[in-house]
Amino acid sequence: xSYTLIVADVRQGVFGEANLDSLGIASLLGKExxxxxxxxxxxxxxxxxxxxxxVKAAEEVFLNPLNMGNILEQVFGAHGKPGxxxxxxxxxxxxxxxxxxxxxxxxxxxxxxxxxxxRGVFLKSYxxxxxFGEFKAAGDGPCVITVRSGSFRESVLEKSFTARVEAIExxxxxxxxxxxxxxEEEKSDIDITKAEFLLSVGRGVGNQDEIPSYEExxxxxxxxxxxxxPVIDKLWLPKARQVGTSGKTVKPKVYLAMGISxxxxxxxxxxxxxxxxxxxxxxxxxxxxxxxxxxxADIHKVRDKLKEIAKA
Amino acid sequence: xxxxxFTKRVAATQEEELRILDEGKTVDLSKVPFKVNDWxxxxxxxxxxxxxxxxxxxxxxxxxxxxxxxVLRRAIAMGAxxxxxxxxxxxxxxxxxxxxxxxNFIQKENVPFDVIFTGVQSEDDQFGCVGxxxxxxxxxxxxxxxxxxxxxxxxxxxxxxxxEGGLQERVKISTxxxxxxxxxxxxxxxxxxxxxxxxxxxxxxxFKAGGYSEGxxxxxxxxxxxxxxxxxxxxMLSGELDDMxxxxxxxxxxxxxxx
Ligand SMILES: Cc1cc2nc3c(=O)[nH]c(=O)nc-3n(C[C@H](O)[C@H](O)[C@H](O)COP(=O)(O)OP(=O)(O)OC[C@H]3O[C@@H](n4cnc5c(N)ncnc54)[C@H](O)[C@@H]3O)c2cc1C
Ligand SMILES: Nc1ncnc2c1ncn2[C@@H]1O[C@H](COP(=O)(O)O)[C@@H](O)[C@H]1O
Numbered sequence: 400x401s402y403t404l405i406v407a408d409v410r411q412g413v414f415g416e417a418n419l420d421s422l423g424i425a426s427l428l429g430k431e432x433x434x435x436x437x438x439x440x441x442x443x444x445x446x447x448x449x450x451x452x453x454v455k456a457a458e459e460v461f462l463n464p465l466n467m468g469n470i471l472e473q474v475f476g477a478h479g480k481p482g483x484x485x486x487x488x489x490x491x492x493x494x495x496x497x498x499x500x501x502x503x504x505x506x507x508x509x510x511x512x513x514x515x516x517x518r519g520v521f522l523k524s525y526x527x528x529x530x531f532g533e534f535k536a537a538g539d540g541p542c543v544i545t546v547r548s549g550s551f552r553e554s555v556l557e558k559s560f561t562a563r564v565e566a567i568e569x570x571x572x573x574x575x576x577x578x579x580x581x582x583e584e585e586k587s588d589i590d591i592t593k594a595e596f597l598l599s600v601g602r603g604v605g606n607q608d609e610i611p612s613y614e615e616x617x618x619x620x621x622x623x624x625x626x627x628x629p630v631i632d633k634l635w636l637p638k639a640r641q642v643g644t645s646g647k648t649v650k651p652k653v654y655l656a657m658g659i660s661x662x663x664x665x666x667x668x669x670x671x672x673x674x675x676x677x678x679x680x681x682x683x684x685x686x687x688x689x690x691x692x693x694x695x696a697d698i699h700k701v702r703d704k705l706k707e708i709a710k711a
Numbered sequence: 712x713x714x715x716x717f718t719k720r721v722a723a724t725q726e727e728e729l730r731i732l733d734e735g736k737t738v739d740l741s742k743v744p745f746k747v748n749d750w751x752x753x754x755x756x757x758x759x760x761x762x763x764x765x766x767x768x769x770x771x772x773x774x775x776x777x778x779x780x781x782v783l784r785r786a787i788a789m790g791a792x793x794x795x796x797x798x799x800x801x802x803x804x805x806x807x808x809x810x811x812x813x814x815n816f817i818q819k820e821n822v823p824f825d826v827i828f829t830g831v832q833s834e835d836d837q838f839g840c841v842g843x844x845x846x847x848x849x850x851x852x853x854x855x856x857x858x859x860x861x862x863x864x865x866x867x868x869x870x871x872x873x874x875e876g877g878l879q880e881r882v883k884i885s886t887x888x889x890x891x892x893x894x895x896x897x898x899x900x901x902x903x904x905x906x907x908x909x910x911x912x913x914x915x916x917x918f919k920a921g922g923y924s925e926g927x928x929x930x931x932x933x934x935x936x937x938x939x940x941x942x943x944x945x946x947m948l949s950g951e952l953d954d955m956x957x958x959x960x961x962x963x964x965x966x967x968x969x970x
Contacts, residue, residue, distance in 0.1 A: 497844050500840070533935045582871060
């Protein structure tokens with residue numbers, strides 16, 4: 400009998416919300432759900448899976464892709480291979496998913512954000528969300544998938560019973576890679592998560608010389624300036640100003656995005672803002688799907704005009 | 712140290728209107744410009760810096776059609792010693808097929824390396840898988856999301872991996888290994904047209920992909936291409952620039968963030 404195996408993402412003692420998306424797609428897949436977790440004192444709802452496999456290993460051992468092979472072998476040994484092996488599309492989930500797919504020779508489809516039950520196809524983003532592909536694995540599986548955060552949590556079904564608990568007592572620890580320590584982000588005097596109004600700029604600003612004029616606009620509008628990842632990668636703005644999965648999650652009253660395309664790693668960090676306004680010269684930019692208001696125009700022209708009107 | 716870096720030529724679609732043809736069978740890229748995958752640019756820069764500091768050589772490898780020679784020339788202009796093209800006209804969507812081909816190529820051609828770098832992901836397919844699968848099938852340790860290489864020692868490296876929300880982890884990884892390099896790890900050097908022209912004088916080697924496809928079949932298939940599922944969608948402001956900006960300021964006032 401086939402089942403769906405979910406590998407949980409537990410980081411710094413927290414069973415992350417992104418696991419709900421793995422549980423959601425597992426409900427849609429319709430088979431028994433086994434959830435593998437590192438043993439720990441964190442909270443989780445044990446009614447969301449049929450069985451929970453608790454691995455007696457430190458979180459860092461569990462999240463190391465080199466150790467995942469042995470953990471999975473033990474699960475397969477006890478229950479056979481699953482139909483689907485589900486990970487979060489997170490830093491560690493995506494890492495372990497690819498490595499496990501390679502180790503076991505399983506097909507892999509990542510960043511899945513939709514599933515068509517009738518046709519058995521997974522929806523995956525291509526070209527920064529401008530096109531999607533419907534993907535299918537050859538054969539009956541097993542197939543590895545990673546799920547995009549926020550895509551499936553509404554499909555989670557709570558069961559009427561608490562999951563059976565199984566244990567993996569010993570994990571063979573690989574010598575090739577070992578955890579040393581966590582490194583926290585440097586403290587900054589600006590906290591963009593506290594701002595009521597964020598003016599956020601993306602790669603569309605073009606070059607560093609343009610940044611001061613957006614700082615000026617932010618000053619005129621009494622907004623705080625933030626940015627998408629490329630702007631921070633290029634050191635045009637400090638890291639503390641980055642919005643997105645690998646930056647900050649913000650919920651201002653108004654989020655004004657200028658020259659940002661709307662990649663999901665960015666959207667995940669700002670989609671709960673009260674009001675999102677996007678300015679982009681590309682009418683098909685994905686960000687317009689998430690914004691409340693949109694302007695199709697050159698951001699530099701909009702910048703100059705806003706300054707002009709605001710000063711008048 | 713010899714570093715093998717993978718670099719892909721991708722469609723720059725950010726500002727393009729993309730059309731699907733043949734009832735979902737193809738995406739029309741005929742009018743779209745192409746460029747080097749952003750993440751690979753960071754990977755090449757990182758490799759070149761290591762070699763500049765402690766010796767060795769960088770070899771850039773690309774799988775793709777003849778046009779992919781362009782990203783190899785670019786890598787050479789940045790400081791790579793060699794450029795190798797595994798030539799194929801087919802779009803290999805499956806990352807497992809690409810990783811399998813790379814493994815076969817490395818083994819068959821005895822390509823020497825101490826470390827392999829890939830980018831975290833391809834901009835076009837966003838799989839983020841080739842490095843991880845390759846590491847597993849070569850039986851090498853792996854780390855993705857590398858945002859810092861703190862030290863390179865005999866037999867191991869200490870690297871920083873990016874996690875979520877600004878957190879990082881520092882890990883020790885033994886060499887040889889595969890690392891997937893995250894954007895922002897460095898500031899890639901500027902490459903001039905002159906530099907690329909000069910790099911053209913360095914010979915690039917071309918290998919036919921057919922010789923490396925054994926056991927590297929595609930395990931997944933694209934059934935159909937579709938347009939993005941529609942979400943709520945924005946209310947689009949219209950009119951002249953003046954009008955639109957006036958409306959925008961009106962919204963800011965209504966939301967109480969601007970007087
Ligand atoms: C593991 C991982 C973590 C990540 N974390 C984050 C994160 O935390 N935050 C984040 O933002 N990204 C993150 N990313 C990157 C993300 O995938 C995208 O690459 C990034 O968000 C794109 O930024 P952008 O929209 O500014 O640039 P692009 O996607 O290049 O878009 C630029 C936009 O500007 C428009 N434009 C250009 N010129 C003009 C003009 N003159 N006027 C008007 N519009 C113009 C274009 O039409 C385009 O839509 C992450 C990626 C990975 C793999
Ligand atoms: N066709 C290719 N040629 C060269 N390198 C590639 C190719 N496809 C993927 N890669 C490498 O693998 C990384 C991850 O790709 P992907 O798994 O497609 O997201 C890229 O950043 C490249 O370094």
